Amino acid sequence: MKTTEQLEAKLKRRSKAAKLEIWGRLVSLTALMLIVAVVVAIIGFVASKGIATFTSNHVSLWDFLSGKSWNPGVNGANGKPEVGALPMIVGSFLITILSAIVATPFAIGTAVFMNEISPNKGAKILQPVTELLVGIPSVVYGFIGLSVVVPTTRAIFGGSGFGILSGTCVLFVMILPTVTSMSADALRAVPRYYREASLALGATQWQTIYKVVLRAATPGLMTAVVFGMARAFGEALAVQMVIGNAALMPNSLVSPSSTLTSVLTTGIGNTVMGSLQNNALWSLALVLLFMSLVFNLIIRLIGRKGRLQ
Amino acid sequence: MSKKRWVQGLVLVVLVALGIYAYQTRQVSHAGESITAVGSTALQPLVEAAGEQYTGEHLGTFINVQGGGTGTGLSQIQEGAVQVGNSDLFAAEQKGIRAKELVDHRVAVVGITPIVNKKVGVKNLSTHQLIQVFTGRVTNWRQVGGANLPIVLINRAQGSGTRATFEQFGLEKHRSKTSQEQDSSGMVRSIVATTPGAISYVAFSYVDQTVQDLSLNHVAPTEDNVTTNRWKIWSYEHLYTKGQPTGLTKAFIAYVQSPAVQNTLVRQLGYLSPNQMMVERNATGQITQTEGN
Numbered sequence: 001m002k003t004t005e006q007l008e009a010k011l012k013r014r015s016k017a018a019k020l021e022i023w024g025r026l027v028s029l030t031a032l033m034l035i036v037a038v039v040v041a042i043i044g045f046v047a048s049k050g051i052a053t054f055t056s057n058h059v060s061l062w063d064f065l066s067g068k069s070w071n072p073g074v075n076g077a078n079g080k081p082e083v084g085a086l087p088m089i090v091g092s093f094l095i096t097i098l099s100a101i102v103a104t105p106f107a108i109g110t111a112v113f114m115n116e117i118s119p120n121k122g123a124k125i126l127q128p129v130t131e132l133l134v135g136i137p138s139v140v141y142g143f144i145g146l147s148v149v150v151p152t153t154r155a156i157f158g159g160s161g162f163g164i165l166s167g168t169c170v171l172f173v174m175i176l177p178t179v180t181s182m183s184a185d186a187l188r189a190v191p192r193y194y195r196e197a198s199l200a201l202g203a204t205q206w207q208t209i210y211k212v213v214l215r216a217a218t219p220g221l222m223t224a225v226v227f228g229m230a231r232a233f234g235e236a237l238a239v240q241m242v243i244g245n246a247a248l249m250p251n252s253l254v255s256p257s258s259t260l261t262s263v264l265t266t267g268i269g270n271t272v273m274g275s276l277q278n279n280a281l282w283s284l285a286l287v288l289l290f291m292s293l294v295f296n297l298i299i300r301l302i303g304r305k306g307r308l309q
Numbered sequence: 310m311s312k313k314r315w316v317q318g319l320v321l322v323v324l325v326a327l328g329i330y331a332y333q334t335r336q337v338s339h340a341g342e343s344i345t346a347v348g349s350t351a352l353q354p355l356v357e358a359a360g361e362q363y364t365g366e367h368l369g370t371f372i373n374v375q376g377g378g379t380g381t382g383l384s385q386i387q388e389g390a391v392q393v394g395n396s397d398l399f400a401a402e403q404k405g406i407r408a409k410e411l412v413d414h415r416v417a418v419v420g421i422t423p424i425v426n427k428k429v430g431v432k433n434l435s436t437h438q439l440i441q442v443f444t445g446r447v448t449n450w451r452q453v454g455g456a457n458l459p460i461v462l463i464n465r466a467q468g469s470g471t472r473a474t475f476e477q478f479g480l481e482k483h484r485s486k487t488s489q490e491q492d493s494s495g496m497v498r499s500i501v502a503t504t505p506g507a508i509s510y511v512a513f514s515y516v517d518q519t520v521q522d523l524s525l526n527h528v529a530p531t532e533d534n535v536t537t538n539r540w541k542i543w544s545y546e547h548l549y550t551k552g553q554p555t556g557l558t559k560a561f562i563a564y565v566q567s568p569a570v571q572n573t574l575v576r577q578l579g580y581l582s583p584n585q586m587m588v589e590r591n592a593t594g595q596i597t598q599t600e601g602n
Contacts, residue, residue, distance in 0.1 A: 069487075070487075071467065071484075071487070072467070073404065073467055073468060074484065146499075150503075151503065154504070160461045160489070160504050160506075160507070161504065162489060240492075241496075244489040244490075245466075245489055245490040245491065245492075246487060246488050246489045246490060247487055247490075248487055248488075256488065256489040258490075265492070266466040266490055266491070266492040267466055267467060267468065268378075269350075269376070269377050269378025269379075269380060269381050269492070270378045270379060270380040270381075270466055270467065270468030270469050270470075271380040271405075271468055272380045272383055272384040272387075272403060272404065272405035272406055273384040273388070273405075274384070274405055275404050275405030276404075276405075277380075277404065277405075277467070277468060278380075278405075
């Protein structure tokens with residue numbers, strides 16, 4: 001009698017393995033919840049602050065997005081505060097697109113060399129070099145930009161040297177390693193038999209590369225470029241040091257202009273929480289956040305298309 | 310099993326110990342022996358140096374000094390998040406601040422001078438010319454008697470105390486044309502030093518061999534001229550408290566205003582002492598003569 005009861009109780013009790021199972025799930029779920037909570041909190045905070053410009057300060061969204069004069073401290077001709085963010089938005093996009101255009105050929109070229117042409121040297125020399133480039137802090141890039149790129153630009157193109165062109169040069173070097181290593185991953189993911197089939201058909205190595213490997217890796221390469229753009233869009237410190245931070249519409253590549261991030265970093269310490277100047281900066285942060293969301297969506301979309309092929 | 314338990318137990322003990330330690334230190338630093346001063350980067354070196362001296366002389370006290378900008382300092386003190394708010398401006402001049410709740414303690418005076426790149430070839434401007442330069446009505450140094458160089462304006466960020474002071478007293482309340490903005494005086498100086506045709510403005514203590522400072526209406530930017538208000542571009546540096554200060558805050562502010570600090574640290578760091586001033590200025594910019602000393 002007693003032994004059967006004991007046995008029953010023993011069988012009905014949760015085994016150690018089952019307890020471990022629950023414990024493991026609990027731990028990973030807590031970690032997940034914490035991260036989600038942080039993300040939601042950040043988005044909620046930035047959004048509530050950023051929207052205040054339009055709700056409590058009564059700035060129209062259209063004026064904000066299309067206005068060309070950024071001077072939140074004073075009222076403009078129409079009696080409303082001047083919070084036109086267009087120069088910054090244009091500056092951010094210009095610098096992002098230009099640096100991506102310049103960096104892409106170099107990145108893909110390097111990745112092709114690393115993977116297809118000389119994998120040995122690639123693994124030994126190029127891989128560590130790109131990894132080193134990733135590790136350099138952005139303030140160092142900014143400092144080099146300020147003391148080398150800006151004077152060079154000034155000497156060649158005139159003006160003060162500060163502007164989109166210098167920013168592009170600095171960002172190009174900054175996003176290059178990211179795009180390169182992601183492109184290399186994309187190329188590596190192309191199955192070996194694609195290359196073998198192509199070579200067996202009599203194609204040369206270069207024909208194989210640009211007709212087969214690059215085509216097959218296109219979605220991956222696009223993802224790499226968009227990822228680089230996302231990084232360029234969000235970079236603050238290095239850009240701020242070389243772009244000149246003038247809230248003016250860029251009328252040439254060497255005229256001082258500004259980006260969303262550079263205005264944020266220079267301005268936030270000089271404003272008072274809750275004032276219009278402060279809220280306007282939060283609105284810029286909201287635009288930044290929204291754009292990084294868009295970049296993420298694009299990466300997702302490309303990834304999904306790539307899978308269908 | 311026992312080994313695993315042992316590791317888990319150890320981790321738990323360490324966590325608890327850290328928790329207790331953190332709680333303990335929190336209590337200690339909360340016992341009225343620690344204050345935090347936040348705000349203006351122009352004033353930061355003085356408060357930091359004075360804080361170090363003070364804590365050296367009064368063991369067990371701790372004065373934590375942070376930058377962040379005048380706006381941050383004033384908004385933090387208004388919210389009561391810190392004990393002292395450092396500011397380049399009168400609280401009444403900053404938008405969004407209820408100045409009546411704050412008590413002003415003036416600890417230094419800082420003179421600000423226009424600086425230009427050395428190749429510009431100009432050493433004196435009239436106030437009228439300076440306004441023309443900064444509002445963009447004059448675009449080449451030739452037009453004000455200098456070299457044939459385009460004028461490159463470099464401003465401090467909007468809301469910066471230095472910029473507000475310069476626009477109010479240097480440009481007679483004219484707003485500068487939108488142009489390049491930099492967020493620190495050191496950065497401004499190095500850019501002016503390397504960019505041909507550049508003009509900007511910094512506190513006296515930032516002027517060095519690499520840039521040329523300008524006289525205005527043939528008045529040189531010197532400390533003597535500031536004390537008599539012949540050089541008009543100057544401002545007080547303020548420590549703000551919410552309500553009358555008490556305890557360590559009161560003692561520290563009294564220390565910074567004492568002759569021991571005013572005659573040594575304040576001068577060494579390139580500020581003037583309010584005691585040197587022969588005039589006094591209020592938040593609206595009105596000047597009254599004082600006896601001075």
